[in-house]
Every structure is written in structure tokens, then in C-alpha cells.
Amino acid sequence: MSYTPEMRESIKKVEATRPTRLHETFPMMSPQEKQAILEKFHPDYKAESMREIRVGVSKGHRMPLELADVMEGASHLTSDLLDLERIDYDTDVLIIGGGGAGSSAALLARENGAKVIIANKLRHGDANTMMAQGGIQAADKPNDSPAIHYLDVMGGGHFANYPELVEVLVKDAPLVIKWLEDLGCMFDKEPDGTMRTIHGGGTSRKRMHSARDYSGAEIMRTLRDEVRSYPEDITVLEFAPAIELIMDDKGQVAGAVLLNMETGEHLVVRAKCTILATGGSGRLHYQGFATTNHYGATGDGLVLAYRVGAKLAFLDTMQYHPTGAAYPEQIVGLLVTEKVRGLGAQVCNIDGEQFVYPRETRDVEASAIIRECTERGKGVTTPSGMVGVWLDSPMIDLLHGPGTIERALPAMVRQFDRFDIDITKEPILVYPTLHYQNGGISLKPDGSTGVPNLFAAGEISGGVHGRNRLMGNSLLEVTVFGRRAGKAAALRAKEVKLGKLTLSHVDKWQRELEEAGIENPIKSPILLPDYRRKLR
Amino acid sequence: MAEELIPIFIMGKKYMVPSSLTIMKAMEYAGYQLIRGVGCRGGFCGACATVYRLPGDYRLQIGLACQTVVKPGMYLAQIPFYPARRADYCLAELEPTFQTVVKTYPELLRCLSCGTCTKVCPQGIDVKQYMADAMRGDIAAVADRSFDCIMCGLCVSRCPAEEVQPNIAILCRRLYGKYLSPRAEHLAERVAEIEAGKFDDDLAKMKSLSEEELRKMYNERDIEPE
Numbered sequence: 001m002s003y004t005p006e007m008r009e010s011i012k013k014v015e016a017t018r019p020t021r022l023h024e025t026f027p028m029m030s031p032q033e034k035q036a037i038l039e040k041f042h043p044d045y046k047a048e049s050m051r052e053i054r055v056g057v058s059k060g061h062r063m064p065l066e067l068a069d070v071m072e073g074a075s076h077l078t079s080d081l082l083d084l085e086r087i088d089y090d091t092d093v094l095i096i097g098g099g100g101a102g103s104s105a106a107l108l109a110r111e112n113g114a115k116v117i118i119a120n121k122l123r124h125g126d127a128n129t130m131m132a133q134g135g136i137q138a139a140d141k142p143n144d145s146p147a148i149h150y151l152d153v154m155g156g157g158h159f160a161n162y163p164e165l166v167e168v169l170v171k172d173a174p175l176v177i178k179w180l181e182d183l184g185c186m187f188d189k190e191p192d193g194t195m196r197t198i199h200g201g202g203t204s205r206k207r208m209h210s211a212r213d214y215s216g217a218e219i220m221r222t223l224r225d226e227v228r229s230y231p232e233d234i235t236v237l238e239f240a241p242a243i244e245l246i247m248d249d250k251g252q253v254a255g256a257v258l259l260n261m262e263t264g265e266h267l268v269v270r271a272k273c274t275i276l277a278t279g280g281s282g283r284l285h286y287q288g289f290a291t292t293n294h295y296g297a298t299g300d301g302l303v304l305a306y307r308v309g310a311k312l313a314f315l316d317t318m319q320y321h322p323t324g325a326a327y328p329e330q331i332v333g334l335l336v337t338e339k340v341r342g343l344g345a346q347v348c349n350i351d352g353e354q355f356v357y358p359r360e361t362r363d364v365e366a367s368a369i370i371r372e373c374t375e376r377g378k379g380v381t382t383p384s385g386m387v388g389v390w391l392d393s394p395m396i397d398l399l400h401g402p403g404t405i406e407r408a409l410p411a412m413v414r415q416f417d418r419f420d421i422d423i424t425k426e427p428i429l430v431y432p433t434l435h436y437q438n439g440g441i442s443l444k445p446d447g448s449t450g451v452p453n454l455f456a457a458g459e460i461s462g463g464v465h466g467r468n469r470l471m472g473n474s475l476l477e478v479t480v481f482g483r484r485a486g487k488a489a490a491l492r493a494k495e496v497k498l499g500k501l502t503l504s505h506v507d508k509w510q511r512e513l514e515e516a517g518i519e520n521p522i523k524s525p526i527l528l529p530d531y532r533r534k535l536r
Numbered sequence: 537m538a539e540e541l542i543p544i545f546i547m548g549k550k551y552m553v554p555s556s557l558t559i560m561k562a563m564e565y566a567g568y569q570l571i572r573g574v575g576c577r578g579g580f581c582g583a584c585a586t587v588y589r590l591p592g593d594y595r596l597q598i599g600l601a602c603q604t605v606v607k608p609g610m611y612l613a614q615i616p617f618y619p620a621r622r623a624d625y626c627l628a629e630l631e632p633t634f635q636t637v638v639k640t641y642p643e644l645l646r647c648l649s650c651g652t653c654t655k656v657c658p659q660g661i662d663v664k665q666y667m668a669d670a671m672r673g674d675i676a677a678v679a680d681r682s683f684d685c686i687m688c689g690l691c692v693s694r695c696p697a698e699e700v701q702p703n704i705a706i707l708c709r710r711l712y713g714k715y716l717s718p719r720a721e722h723l724a725e726r727v728a729e730i731e732a733g734k735f736d737d738d739l740a741k742m743k744s745l746s747e748e749e750l751r752k753m754y755n756e757r758d759i760e761p762e
């Protein structure tokens with residue numbers, strides 16, 4: 001699976017320019033150039049790829065076609081299908097989705113006195129959080145401050161972010177890193193304990209904390225192990241996704257219906273408060289893009305929340321990560337972490353020329369790569385017809401000393417080595433890939449959603465990142481807002497008096513679909529993507 | 537050009553699949569809608585442990601279904617779940633010592649140093665060696681050596697001594713991270729500053745700026761050099 005002779009020819013040119021490039025950095029774009037390239041090349045700016053949603057509280061909100069179809073879907077249930085008097089689980093706080101946000105929420109909810117259930121679609125921890133490689137931001141160095149972090153977040157998000165959310169994000173950041181350190185997370189440190197931090201796209205200070213390039217995995221497995229320390233207080237259900245929220249006759253959210261995916265049985269969970277932490281939606285493959293996301297990233301929580309009246313924010317912006325693998329075929333779309341550029345690797349075209357500053361914000365960087373591969377025709381074509389550009393990974397060892405790549409990027413080295421590509425010696429072919437849902441359910445700083453007793457945290461939410469998230473602010477968001485939602489839900493649960501459970505909102509939703517003339521809607525949430533070959 | 541199809545055997549049943557697919561995609565091509573045995577699809581979660589044999593080879597081989605390309609005649613089954621005991625413990629109540637590890641997982645000392653675990657690890661981790669480190673009470677060494685473990689359970693499934701290697705490893709990593717690794721002093725200081733409200737005024741000011749003012753500040757901000 002190593003590179004083809006044609007690709008090797010191009011690699012020779014990359015190698016030839018390397019010695020000079022080591023001392024040159026391509027200039028950053030001006031604000032005007034950035035705007036122009038976004039409008040012309042970023043997938044979000046393709047008008048025909050989006051449409052307005054025709055029903056619900058955020059009627060008229062624009063989003064990708066694929067998401068709109070799912071959001072306007074019909075329920076798997078009707079109100080007469082289930083006897084809600086027969087309750088399978090009764091709890092204070094129900095958390096839907098056990099990634100980083102859900103697990104953080106569970107721990108804080110427990111700490112604040114709640115009995116908790118985490119309902120997972122896959123196994124606990126099979127989640128986007130597990131896949132994050134690059135790291136997590138926090139302004140904890142003397143030359144940095146929460147205010148400087150604030151400015152970076154706002155600028156990265158094109159100043160559309162909700163300021164009150166950004167404020168708590170940057171202010172809680174060092175607290176969260178400390179919390180994780182105390183839970184036993186092995187961050188990369190200098191011998192004296194100083195956090196080893198580097199730049200990420202759009203950062204003005206080196207504040208990216210990492211755990212080799214298994215940063216998300218290290219955080220996820222630590223949180224999961226901590227959750228498992230309290231089996232009396234936190235019940236973990238697996239392969240039991242939520243397929244609808246339950247309400248009560250007072251108009252409050254009161255739990256969810258889960259589906260045992262293996263037996264088809266429906267389970268009724270009654271909960272005083274419910275936290276949605278189902279993550280993103282990369283597996284909807286907007287505009288046919290490959291994705292970095294895990295198998296369960298199908299936007300389920302957005303669907304559930306919207307049917308009970310939660311408002312949406314910024315769902316017309318998706319993040320395309322500039323460097324998805326473009327070769328070999330077997331791993332197309334998988335992430336090549338931004339840390340590779342953070343450590344100094346440059347991006348080059350087929351002739352080995354730089355064409356973009358390597359650490360522009362993701363949307364700008366991705367647009368520049370798309371321009372190089374389309375309008376300028378300077379991409380490298382693979383046998384399967386993918387086009388990509390080179391990410392010159394071998395530079396890293398030249399800049400920081402031999403062995404740096406293996407030490408700092410073991411997951412990347414292994415990923416490519418499995419297909420006979422040695423990224424310490426050869427560059428990596430990359431092309432933008434669908435990575436992150438910038439928007440979602442409109443959130444308040446305590447994790448509440450405006451719908452009584454419904455909270456949300458993590459990638460499912462919208463507002464923190466405005467129109468574009470910076471690397472390392474998402475692992476931060478899931479821990480910051482997971483903790484906040486967990487605490488707020490536990491405290492709120494102490495006051496909640498639930499009424500009679502009902503699914504009447506589902507019938508109402510059905511009528512709305514009919515009135516809007518939406519015919520043959522798909523059933524949603526879709527739960528899993530379907531990659532089966534069409535069988536006879 | 538139509539892609540070459542090759543025979544593989546999924547739990548004994550023959551299917552013809554394109555030769556370039558990973559085991560995971562080949563199962564989907566064959567018509568399976570996976571529920572178990574799949575998670576991240578990128579080699580990070582350990583959900584897709586798979587065992588297989590190849591024609592004419594007595595050896596049992598292993599791989600991650602999302603990271604392994606099919607081969608002709610591959611005879612395979614996934615192990616999406618393998619029982620492994622997680623001991624009952626709460627990190628905050630433990631001390632970072634050999635005694636802790638042995639008391640938490642007494643079976644540790646039953647390890648025969650046979651090396652089967654090292655042979656099967658899809659991450660290429662020297663599992664036998666980190667078990668040896670654990671038996672010597674070198675928690676830091678276990679933490680370092682086991683760091684890339686994705687908890688797929690393949691080593692557990694093949695161990696003659698019925699060990700739960702990944703669980704012992706995460707216990708050691710957490711003990712190391714919490715108690716043994718040097719503390720980040722600057723972090724503790726920053727936390728104290730935040731709790732004392734040192735940055736509240738700055739942030740309030742930032743929040744009160746107009747978009748124009750923020751934009752100007754952003755475009756003029758100084759960037760820490762490499």
C-alpha cells in the first residue's frame with residue numbers, strides 16, 4: 001500500500017524544496033483574503049448544499065440538506081405504542097451519550113448528590129472524544145490569560161460566538177485541566193511538571209495540552225474508569241440509545257425511551273432531569289464528504305431535543321478538517337491531527353511548493369487546500385481518484401530532533417505504518433474531511449437549554465464556537481460544559497416534581513410534519529449509518 | 537475496471553468481497569449492519585478486535601477490523617466483547633504502591649511471562665514487559681509502556697493466567713498521573729488566581745467590547761513565536 005511511482009515523483013519534489021522551506025514560512029492571509037477564499041471554496045458557502053427547516057421552533061434555520069432530512073424525520077414511536085406507566089428505570093439524572101461530555105456530567109451530577117443513568121448507543125466511551133488526538137486548550141502559562149484565550153476563541157469563531165459561553169469556557173479551562181490531572185490523566189509534561197504546550201490553528205499562545213497523540217483517549221478512558229468507580233450511583237447502559245424524549249403533563253422533559261438494539265425492546269426511563277450529550281453528526285456525510293467521526297455520530301440528540309422545543313444555533317456551519325487522510329484508500333477521511341502542523345510540518349502541492357500558512361484557522365486552511373486541488377490543479381491524484389496535497393511530516397524531526405515524531409505522534413505513526421507508510425521519512429497525502437458540528441442546541445452557561453429539565457453539553461451544543469471551532473477547544477468544551485450541566489441538573493433534580501408521563505409531543509410533531517406537507521419523512525433519529533451493499 | 541473480488545469466511549460463511557477493503561468494510565459489503573464490534577472506525581477505541589486464520593497457516597492471527605485489509609481465504613470472527621473484571625476501587629483512596637496494585641489485582645502474580653499477550657497486541661505493545669514492570673512495582677514504567685493501549689481485550693482473551701492486563705495498566709497509569717508524575721505548579725497557581733477572581737474584570741471588559749473593537753484587537757494581537 002506504499003506510495004505509487006507517480007506519487008513518489010512528486011515526493012521527490014517535496015524533498016527537494018524541504019531544505020529551503022525549513023527556513024521559510026508562507027505568509028498568513030489578510031482578513032480580506034481569508035473572507036474571499038472562504039466564500040469561494042469552503043463547503044459551507046455552497047448555497048445549494050443547505051436548506052431551511054420547515055417545522056419546529058427554529059423554523060427557517062438553515063442547515064445541510066442531509067441534516068434537514070433527519071431533523072424533519074418522523075418518530076419511531078407514537079403515543080399509543082408504549083405504556084409509560086411501566087417504568088423500567090427511575091433516576092434523578094439521565095444522561096444520553098457517554099462520551100467526554102456525558103461522562104464528565106455523570107461525575108459532577110453524582111458529586112452533587114444525584115443518582116445517575118448513562119444511556120449509550122455503543123459501548124461507554126466509543127465516541128468522538130476517544131478519537132481526539134491533538135489536545136486541549138487552557139490558558140495556564142504565565143504569558144497567557146483567560147482574556148487572551150477569549151480573544152482567540154472569538155476571532156476563530158468569526159465573532160459570532162455567545163460571549164457568556166466563551167467566558168466560562170476560558171475561565172473554567174485551567175480548573176478542568178487540574179481536575180483531569182487529579183483524576184490521573186497523564187498530560188505531557190517537562191521533568192519539573194510544567195505542561196508541555198504547543199500552538200494550534202488560530203492560537204496566539206502555546207496553550208495546547210496533550211497526552212502524546214492519544215489526548216482524547218487518555219481523557220476518555222480516565223473519565224470512564226472514574227465513572228466505573230461508583231456503580232452504586234451511576235448505572236451505565238450500553239447498546240441502548242435514546243430514541244425519543246418523554247415529557248410530563250406539565251410540559252417538562254421527564255426522561256427518555258431507550259431501544260435495546262439487540263433485542264428490539266423499548267425501555268422507559270423516568271428522570272427528573274435529562275442531559276443530552278450525544279455528540280456530533282459527521283456520519284451524515286454532508287455533501288458526500290468522508291468523516292473523521294465515530295460510527296455513532298448521527299445527530300440523534302439534535303432530533304430529540306428539537307421535537308421537545310429546544311432552539312438551534314449555527315447548524316449552517318460544519319467544520320471540515322484541513323488534513324484528512326487522502327491515501328491509502330482504506331483510511332480515507334480519517335484524521336491526521338493538527339498537531340502535525342502544530343509541530344512545524346508544512347503543506348505542499350504536487351510540485352513541493354508551499355501555498356498556505358500552515359496554521360491558518362481550519363476553515364481557511366481547508367479552503368486553501370480545496371483551491372489548490374481544484375481551481376489551481378496542483379493536487380496529487382491517487383489510484384482511486386482522490387486528490388490531495390502533501391503534509392510534510394518528516395520536517396518535524398529536522399526541526400525538533402530525531403525521534404520527535406515517534407514520541408509525539410505514536411498513533412499517527414502506527415496508523416500509517418499499518419499500511420506500509422513511514423511518516424517519519426515520507427510526507428502524508430491529505431484532503432479536507434468532515435470533522436465537527438460547530439453549531440447545535442442553543443445553550444446557556446449552566447448547560448440548560450430553555451426547555452424545562454433538559455440540559456445539553458458537548459458537540460451537540462451551539463454557541464460556544466460561533467461559526468468555527470479552534471482545535472483543542474472542543475475537548476475543553478465537553479469537560480467544561482459536561483461538568484456544568486451535570487452539576488446544574490443534579491441541583492435542579494432536587495426541586496423537580498414530575499407529573500404524568502406522556503409522548504403527546506410526538507403526535508403533535510407528526511401533525512406538524514403533515515401540515516407542512518412533508519411527505520414520506522425518514523424515521524429518525526437514525527441511530528446508525530447504513531454502509532451495507534445493496535443486497536438483492 | 538471492476539475491482540478484484542476475493543473469498544473470505546465470516547464466521548465460517550463464504551463471501552466474495554473487494555480485495556482492498558478492511559475487514560470491517562468487507563463485513564458491511566457482505567451485508568452485515570454492525571452493532572457490536574465497531575466504534576471509532578479509526579483504531580482508537582478497541583471495539584473491533586478480530587481473530588483469523590489464513591489458508592495453509594496454523595497460526596491464529598489477530599487484528600483490528602477497522603485497520604486490517606482482507607486477504608484471500610481469511611477465516612475470521614470478531615470478539616466484540618470479552619469478560620474482564622475491573623476491580624472495585626476509587627483512585628482517591630489509593631496509594632501509589634506495589635501493594636496497592638497487588639491488592640487490587642491479586643492475579644497479577646500469576647503471570648507466567650509466556651509472552652502470548654505481547655504477540656497478540658494490535659498496538660505492538662510489549663504487554664508481557666509491562667506486566668513484569670507491574671510485578672516489580674514499577675508503576676511509572678507500566679504507565680509509560682502501556683500508554684498506547686486501546687483496551688481491545690485481545691491479550692485478555694489469550695492469556696493462560698486469566699489476567700486482565702489493560703485494567704491493571706489503566707490502574708497504574710492513573711496512579712502515576714495522580715500521584716507520581718511531577719505536579720504542574722503553574723497550573724495550580726493559575727487555578728488559585730481564577731478562584732480569587734483575578735481575571736474577572738479583564739473578561740468582563742472583553743465581553744463588553746463591540747465586534748469592531750474585538751476584531752481590531754484580534755487582528756493586531758501578538759502571536760507567541762514558535
Ligand SMILES: Cc1cc2nc3c(=O)[nH]c(=O)nc-3n(C[C@H](O)[C@H](O)[C@H](O)COP(=O)(O)OP(=O)(O)OC[C@H]3O[C@@H](n4cnc5c(N)ncnc54)[C@H](O)[C@@H]3O)c2cc1C
Binds near residue numbers: 096123297298435471
Ligand atoms: C478524530 C477526531 C479528532 C479530534 N481531535 C480533537 C482535538 O485534538 N482537540 C479537541 O478539542 N477536539 C478534538 N475533536 C473533537 C472532540 O473530540 C469532540 O468534539 C468531542 O470529544 C465531542 O464530545 P461529546 O462528548 O460531545 O461527544 P462524543 O464523544 O462523540 O460522545 C457522544 C456519545 O453519545 C453516543 N450517542 C449518540 N447518539 C446516541 C443516542 N441516541 N443515545 C445514546 N447515546 C448516543 C455516541 O455513540 C457517543 O458515545 C476531535 C474529533 C474527532 C472525531
Ligand code: SF4
Binds near residue numbers: 648
Ligand atoms: S499472556 Fe498472560 S501469562 Fe502470558 S505473559 Fe501475558 S499476562 Fe503473563
Ligand code: SF4
Binds near residue numbers: 660689690
Ligand atoms: S495491551 Fe491488550 S488490551 Fe491493550 S491494546 Fe494491547 S492487546 Fe489490546
Ligand code: FES
Binds near residue numbers: 579582
Ligand atoms: S472500531 Fe475502534 S478500533 Fe476499530
